[in-house]
Amino acid sequence: MFGWLTQTAALAALNLRSLPRRPGAAAVAMSGIAALTGVFAGVLSMASGFEKTMEGSGQEDVALVLRSGSTAELNSRFSSEQADVIRYAPGIVRDAAGEPRVSSELFWIVNAVGKSSGTEANVALRGIQPAGYALRKGYRLAEGREFTPGRFELIAGRGARNQFAGLEPGQMIRFGKTEWLVTGVFEAGGSVFESELWCDVNVLQSAYQLGSGFQVVRAQVDGAAGRARLEEALDGDQRLAVDVWSEEQFYSEQAEDTTALIRVIGIPISVLMAIGAIFATLNAMYASIAARARELATLRALGFGSLPAALATLLESVALALLGGVLGCAIAWLALNGFQASTLASSFSQVVFNFAVTPDLLAQGVTAALVVGLVGGVFPAVRAAMAPVTVALREL
Amino acid sequence: MNRFTLIWRNLWRKPIRTVFTMLAVLVVFFLFTVLEGLRIALSLSDVGIEAQERLLTSHKVSLIMMLPAAYQSRIARLPGVAAVSHGTWFGGRYQDNPEFAQYPVVAEEYLALNPEIKLSSAQRQAWLANRGGAIVGRPVASQYGWEVGDRVPLRSSIWTRNNGSNVWEFDIEGIFDDTDAGMNAGVVLFHYDYFDEARAFGKGTVGWYVSKGDGSMPIENLMASIDAEFENSPAETKTNTEAAFAQEYAQQFGNIGLIVTLILSAVVFMILLVTGHTMAQSVRERIHEMGVLKTLGFTSGSIFRLTVLEGLLLILPVGILAMALGRAALAFVSGAMGAMFPAGLHVGTQSVVLGLALMLAVSLGSVLPPVIRALKLDIVALLRTA
Amino acid sequence: MATQLIQLTGVSKNYRKGRETVRVLDGISLGIDKGDFVGLMGPSGSGKTTLLNLLGGLDKPTEGLVEVDGRVISALSPGALAKWRSSNIGFIFQFYNLLPVLTAARNVALPLLLTSLPASRRKQHVNTALQLVGLTERASHYPRELSGGQEQRVAIARAIVSDPPILLCDEPTGDLDRSTADEIMDLLQRLNRDYGKTIVMVTHDPRAASFAHRVLHLDKGELGAPPEETPGAPGGTSP
Numbered sequence A: 001m002f003g004w005l006t007q008t009a010a011l012a013a014l015n016l017r018s019l020p021r022r023p024g025a026a027a028v029a030m031s032g033i034a035a036l037t038g039v040f041a042g043v044l045s046m047a048s049g050f051e052k053t054m055e056g057s058g059q060e061d062v063a064l065v066l067r068s069g070s071t072a073e074l075n076s077r078f079s080s081e082q083a084d085v086i087r088y089a090p091g092i093v094r095d096a097a098g099e100p101r102v103s104s105e106l107f108w109i110v111n112a113v114g115k116s117s118g119t120e121a122n123v124a125l126r127g128i129q130p131a132g133y134a135l136r137k138g139y140r141l142a143e144g145r146e147f148t149p150g151r152f153e154l155i156a157g158r159g160a161r162n163q164f165a166g167l168e169p170g171q172m173i174r175f176g177k178t179e180w181l182v183t184g185v186f187e188a189g190g191s192v193f194e195s196e197l198w199c200d201v202n203v204l205q206s207a208y209q210l211g212s213g214f215q216v217v218r219a220q221v222d223g224a225a226g227r228a229r230l231e232e233a234l235d236g237d238q239r240l241a242v243d244v245w246s247e248e249q250f251y252s253e254q255a256e257d258t259t260a261l262i263r264v265i266g267i268p269i270s271v272l273m274a275i276g277a278i279f280a281t282l283n284a285m286y287a288s289i290a291a292r293a294r295e296l297a298t299l300r301a302l303g304f305g306s307l308p309a310a311l312a313t314l315l316e317s318v319a320l321a322l323l324g325g326v327l328g329c330a331i332a333w334l335a336l337n338g339f340q341a342s343t344l345a346s347s348f349s350q351v352v353f354n355f356a357v358t359p360d361l362l363a364q365g366v367t368a369a370l371v372v373g374l375v376g377g378v379f380p381a382v383r384a385a386m387a388p389v390t391v392a393l394r395e396l
Numbered sequence B: 001m002n003r004f005t006l007i008w009r010n011l012w013r014k015p016i017r018t019v020f021t022m023l024a025v026l027v028v029f030f031l032f033t034v035l036e037g038l039r040i041a042l043s044l045s046d047v048g049i050e051a052q053e054r055l056l057t058s059h060k061v062s063l064i065m066m067l068p069a070a071y072q073s074r075i076a077r078l079p080g081v082a083a084v085s086h087g088t089w090f091g092g093r094y095q096d097n098p099e100f101a102q103y104p105v106v107a108e109e110y111l112a113l114n115p116e117i118k119l120s121s122a123q124r125q126a127w128l129a130n131r132g133g134a135i136v137g138r139p140v141a142s143q144y145g146w147e148v149g150d151r152v153p154l155r156s157s158i159w160t161r162n163n164g165s166n167v168w169e170f171d172i173e174g175i176f177d178d179t180d181a182g183m184n185a186g187v188v189l190f191h192y193d194y195f196d197e198a199r200a201f202g203k204g205t206v207g208w209y210v211s212k213g214d215g216s217m218p219i220e221n222l223m224a225s226i227d228a229e230f231e232n233s234p235a236e237t238k239t240n241t242e243a244a245f246a247q248e249y250a251q252q253f254g255n256i257g258l259i260v261t262l263i264l265s266a267v268v269f270m271i272l273l274v275t276g277h278t279m280a281q282s283v284r285e286r287i288h289e290m291g292v293l294k295t296l297g298f299t300s301g302s303i304f305r306l307t308v309l310e311g312l313l314l315i316l317p318v319g320i321l322a323m324a325l326g327r328a329a330l331a332f333v334s335g336a337m338g339a340m341f342p343a344g345l346h347v348g349t350q351s352v353v354l355g356l357a358l359m360l361a362v363s364l365g366s367v368l369p370p371v372i373r374a375l376k377l378d379i380v381a382l383l384r385t386a
Numbered sequence C: 001m002a003t004q005l006i007q008l009t010g011v012s013k014n015y016r017k018g019r020e021t022v023r024v025l026d027g028i029s030l031g032i033d034k035g036d037f038v039g040l041m042g043p044s045g046s047g048k049t050t051l052l053n054l055l056g057g058l059d060k061p062t063e064g065l066v067e068v069d070g071r072v073i074s075a076l077s078p079g080a081l082a083k084w085r086s087s088n089i090g091f092i093f094q095f096y097n098l099l100p101v102l103t104a105a106r107n108v109a110l111p112l113l114l115t116s117l118p119a120s121r122r123k124q125h126v127n128t129a130l131q132l133v134g135l136t137e138r139a140s141h142y143p144r145e146l147s148g149g150q151e152q153r154v155a156i157a158r159a160i161v162s163d164p165p166i167l168l169c170d171e172p173t174g175d176l177d178r179s180t181a182d183e184i185m186d187l188l189q190r191l192n193r194d195y196g197k198t199i200v201m202v203t204h205d206p207r208a209a210s211f212a213h214r215v216l217h218l219d220k221g222e223l224g225a226p227p228e229e230t231p232g233a234p235g236g237t238s239p
């Protein structure tokens, strides 16, 4: 008699070869698990895509100065005098000409019409200063030209252009009482800025009677040490009541609420789906054993052990789960990876992001599938091992 | 022994299979109900009757821009306007919980315009008498454990007080119910006078106006006439019904709704597959027995009915139980997260009907094809099957 | 001829096999009296089961008439035929054909579902039938818990529970050992003798056939006299 390992291998090979002869049960187990994996990967890819966009937006060596207590650019506000004080504060990197690399900005919300929904959505219209371009990693003009300072002109982030109507270069678009000319489309390394429209900050001030003030000052600093120096200087200044943020930290905090919501909803649902998939697999595996009861009993009568019979059954279930898991991941990847979506973020404006079906997620999805396969296979495996040979041979 | 015994015994032909199928159905219709509840809540489509009638006027450029307080008297003077009041987004959160709705309002005006807010007259008097007082919707009060007489701090992400602090404290003077279970259900209301005096900037502005027509003109005309009043002024306005406004806002979360729908479809796909296959399998197993029943004098029609009833019996009771459990779960979640889902999580008749239709589709869709195929065969052929 | 319970006149049955038509029964005429016990023998594939199916209204002849008790059953609609079958015919098969999900008593009760009898009367009928086949104490057993002979007796109880005048048996002892087969044949004989059941029984077993009043032979679709003792030794032919 040969060892149980060889026996298991022989039985498993026999099982797998007979799969095409009972396609129904196999397909059911596989599709159930594929649906589970697909949903799992789909939900999490949305969360991870959103997170990636938000976290990719901030840079460690850019400091964000906001009014004290404000957790969003939208809620911050200070005068132009205050902005000037910040501009020349220590810790800020200066360019060759000795000018600080600072952009004092306004973060405004306008209404644009979503291309797929056909309804109005809040889009960020950001007024920047010339240094603003260089403060964004990966900034690149993709089409057209940049806006001319002093004119009612704007450039659209690539994500905004894709999601909202009327943002093609050369088009005029009306926000409130002002008509703007779209002069170009820009990229910014897939960050949240690609969801925005950019214009000259002074033009924005006059377009909507916003006075001469700003909402946020962005400054290039010399790493964490530079930021600390800036913070110290501003804290000690009687004319100011501001917070200094690392841009990186600012955007990862902005992502938290939304990703938490997606996960709070998504994970329990995936778990429940997994339980459903386990029942489906159990059914399919019991059916598979019932269909082969005679064959199994005959093999047992020939001297195959019960452990190999159990292991082979378990292997079959795991193999089906693996196939289903890979199928589900493949579908999620093909259908969703890079799928562009937008949602209202905590900045009160639309953030355009791409679903990211990462290798990490795929691995998690397949792992979940394997767990389902194992749990769904273990009871049937026991049953296969326990079935008395004589009864199985007599039945049917 | 009667026909039901026959159906019942057939249902439990393979008990393990039946139990697992039922459990899968249970999980799946539970999920279906919960996801429907979430989808409806996220779409804010269920805002109550009052919200269909009330108008909301905001800044034309964007919701975050403030309107002058002086607009109130101009709206009030327009023909067709019965009453007008205002609200402002406070943007506060309690401790580390997510931001929820609080508005500074002019108490008597606002309550008159929002009759669905039910507040006892004692609490109403107490609130009117306390400048720093607030009233709160019951779902929020129960989530955070607030009671009348408590003093609660809210940290605003927008409004700074004159002393530079973002933390505002309010005395809870009343807890109200929203009979519409609409947009007011989970709001904290406090006095605008107190707020306007204490805020460091933005004095003399409000977030939006709420108004109601007197019925003398169609609501569309009224909306147009309000917006016309402020045309070419520094702050132009956009007026809509509260209900439409809520839905536009919900639309902005668009893709999350899409994902919920996607999950729903995957779930439904899974039900169809699992139960459908299992049930069809179970019907195919007894084609020979159908032949036997026919030799005993059973007609095709009665065998058909027995089999279809069995299919329904497998799905419907468990499915209905699952939907009931799903509704209980939704009620539990809305109780525990009153601030996030103040109007509660519900599934309406439409979802229930959809769920029942799905159950019927699954059981009939899987039983009918094999049974019809089997009954098309004559007895001799049925008996010749192994 | 009008006194005969079962009357076949010029009955033929064709089956289509692809493009070919196979003639399984060829112009059979046959009368069976009330209370008769007829054995039907013949080689495999000679059409015995087909003939039985025609008698029981499970199948319709291609040509000819099947009359039972003066009614042309080959002309009845499927619904009417089912109703007729439930009160006139009891079937007994080689492999018993009990429903595995029902106990013996419930298998027996099955045909009564088609009647309007009250529950108490049904119970009474079932008990009587089980008593008759001697299986009262096995009433609550499932088929898989019974031996072959017991299963066949349950099947017989089911066939007689609604008291049909005719029993059609297709190799009822084909799956049983000799002594069990004898018990079953005793039972059938009793049903014929004491209860006046008209029985038509297909069998391969000469012992079983000896219980019949008369034996018919079917060969190549035609009824004939019993063949003489088969001449020639097996293996006598050489290529």
Ligand SMILES: Nc1ncnc2c1ncn2[C@@H]1O[C@H](COP(=O)(O)OP(=O)(O)O)[C@@H](O)[C@H]1O
Residues within 6 Å of the ligand: B380, B381, C015, C016, C017, C024, C042, C043, C044, C045, C046, C047, C048, C049, C050, C051
């Ligand atoms: N439904 C059918 N379709 C085609 N051929 C059939 C059918 N039923 C019976 N036959 C053929 O008719 C012949 C007689 O069958 P049957 O009456 O079962 O024979 P027996 O019972 O004498 O062994 C066989 O050759 C069989 O293959």
Ligand SMILES: [Mg+2]
Residues within 6 Å of the ligand: C048, C049, C050
């Ligand atoms: Mg035969």
